[in-house]
Amino acid sequence: MQSKATSPEQYINELPNDRKEAITKLRQTILDNLPKGFKEQMGYGMLGYVVPHSLYPDGYHCSPELPLPFMNVASQKNFVAVYHSGIYASKELQEWFVAQYPKYVKTKLDMGKSCIRFKKMDTIPYKLIGELCTKMSVEEWIALYEKNIKKV
Numbered sequence: 001m002q003s004k005a006t007s008p009e010q011y012i013n014e015l016p017n018d019r020k021e022a023i024t025k026l027r028q029t030i031l032d033n034l035p036k037g038f039k040e041q042m043g044y045g046m047l048g049y050v051v052p053h054s055l056y057p058d059g060y061h062c063s064p065e066l067p068l069p070f071m072n073v074a075s076q077k078n079f080v081a082v083y084h085s086g087i088y089a090s091k092e093l094q095e096w097f098v099a100q101y102p103k104y105v106k107t108k109l110d111m112g113k114s115c116i117r118f119k120k121m122d123t124i125p126y127k128l129i130g131e132l133c134t135k136m137s138v139e140e141w142i143a144l145y146e147k148n149i150k151k152v
Contacts, residue, residue, distance in 0.1 A: 003045045011047060019075040022121040023047070026073050026082065026129065033130040037138035038070055046074035046083075051138050061149070070141055071133070079110070079117040082129060086136045088114035089148045093135055097128075104128045 005011035039052045050067035060066045072083040087094045104125035110117040
């Protein structure tokens with residue numbers, strides 16, 4: 001479900017009430033914990049957190065006119081999703097997250113390569129998502145992206 005919202009505030013205002021609170025809290029958690037340099041913007045119809053062109057002029061290899069994506073948050077049809085490219089690119093980070101998750105949530109982790117899905121809003125581990133945000137700086141993300149993802 002891609003939104004046509006042009007700002008994070010518009011995106012959140014268009015959500016159903018049951019999702020508004022969760023997405024607002026996720027957004028604030030990310031903004032409070034994401035290292036300096038990442039920028040919030042809309043991307044792919046979701047809340048996006050990117051490395052701006054001012055820090056990484058090459059942009060995203062699939063679409064160089066776009067900044068390098070790092071995280072996204074979206075309200076999908078049946079769940080809220082947090083997309084984290086660092087989990088996709090770093091096996092160590094993914095293993096850390098999978099090991100930490102049961103300490104915060106009793107239900108089974110629903111996760112794809114970079115997507116963490118939450119079907120019940122009351123099971124979102126905000127503190128764990130905040131800690132995840134602190135695990136990778138802009139510089140570390142660029143280096144990992146260039147090493148593991150970007151096709152040179």
